[in-house]
Amino acid sequence: MLVHQAKRLSSPCFVITNHDSSVLPNFTVTDKDGGKGILKFDRILCDVPCSGDGTIRKNPDVWVKWNAANGNNLHGIQYRIARRGAEMLAVGGRMVYSTCSFNPLEDEAVIHRLIVETEGAMELVDVSDSLPGLKYSKGKLSWVPTSRDMVGYSSFSEVPEKWQTQIRPLMFPPSPDKAGDFHLDRCIRILPHHQDTGGFFVAVLQKTKLLPWEASAKIEKKISGDNGSGGKQKEPPRKKRRMHGFREDPFVFFEDDEPVWPEIKEFYGLDDLDPKLLLTRCKEGKKKNIYLTNSAVRDIVINNEEKIKFINTGVKSFVRCDNRSMKCSFRIAQEMAKLVKIGETSMLDFYDVLIQVNIRGDSQYITQL
Known part of the structure; x- marks a missing residue:
């Protein structure tokens, strides 16, 4: 479902993964100086699994099983999940925690525990x-x-x-x-009769x-780094993570010597497009x-394909068409062409809009839908 909905964006700037969010590994990224760092997010949504009793209007079976x-x-x-989200959040960033449940044990109790710990x-x-205009009730204090x-x-x-x-x-x-x-009253409870939802x-x-544990780890890392060896420590080799479930096709990025690139580059006039931003899903x-x-x-x-299961990324841009009459x-691909007014812009213009600027509905490059 998420992959299907994300494709409608036709954006090269998203990544979909499949992982237990309560133990989601840190994302490793390359720093400006070429070193490796940990990616922190400015915005995180934790739409956690819940009992779903808030959906009772459209799912009456919930009432039969409710307790x-x-x-x-x-x-x-x-x-x-909320705690892991907080760990992956950058200082100053915001996290939204949401459920479709009325039960305070799934709502305010989780928030209260997170603030305490x-x-x-x-x-x-x-x-x-x-x-403004949203009807809701404030969060419960008890x-x-x-x-x-x-x-x-x-x-x-x-x-x-027996219940402990x-x-x-x-x-x-x-x-x-x-x-x-x-300040638990700052939580928002949207009841079915508020907006007929x-x-x-x-x-x-x-x-x-x-x-607290991030600050402690930072201090310990600083102390352990000063061990008389210039701050360099040899880490033991990590075990390769086993991926469970269906095995996804690999993500194979182009290199400068990619055999099919010169043909595409010359035909579409993509002299300024970095081929390393293109990928396929097959190695052979x-x-x-x-x-x-x-x-x-x-x-x-x-940097993370060995420890995180990636499901989807990128916009389908080119599709092989083995036709003798084709140059x-x-x-x-349709996903790429549907955003461009044919005859009014080049592929390079489209690339510039998609990658370098914010796409707005009134842009001359966007088809009126």
Whole structure:
């Protein structure tokens, strides 16, 4: 579904991966000085798995299976995803946490736990003025964790031993005298009757400083680097990560000596297009499709393809067309041509618009849809 929707953008600037988001590895990127660094994101959306009781209007089967304790088993994975998102966020960046559930154990309890464990490095942002006209309820300041037998508990000490693996201490709300410190009322609860929609929970958080364990790791790295050997340490070789599930076709980027490039370059007049931004999905045999990316995507894929499973990237630009009457073995792909007014611009103009500037609906290069 995501691949299908992303193709509608016809953008070379996206990458789709398939990985457990709670343990998503750091993305390695090349620094300006040629060294290796860790990519941090300015914006992250954590649309976490949830019980889905907010979709009860369109999915009545949820009501048959509903139990107040449904969120207990999901709280852990939801928190781990949110925590990993916070780790991958740059200082000053924002993260949106969302569910389609009404259960506070899946909503405010996760946000409260994240703020507590990050020691205030993650703060809730007041976005009440961002969407004028949106009807919603404020986040809850208190809630009652409930076991599967529909018994609520006001503190962890009251929880019977048989339920203590499902109801954990950090699932409980803050004390009334400290509830205001967390600003949980800045969370947004969209109920079905507000806009005649489904139910949603949304919280916007901003990272104000390094997380406690990030700051500690940075100090330890600095200390360990000063070991009398000029700061250089030989790291043990890493084991090659095993990719589970269906094996994707490889991403093979062009090099300067790519055999099919001179023909395409001469026919379409692409003298200024860097062939290293083009890729195919096969290492051997005839190249059927050629995709266009940008330098950032190329760097991310090449540096991380051994540890992260990439699913899709790039815009299909050229398709092989073995026709004897053709002067070039590759034609322009529909995904690329549909954005260009034929006869009014060259392929180089299209490349400049797509890669170097922001595409706007009123641009002379964009077809009126």
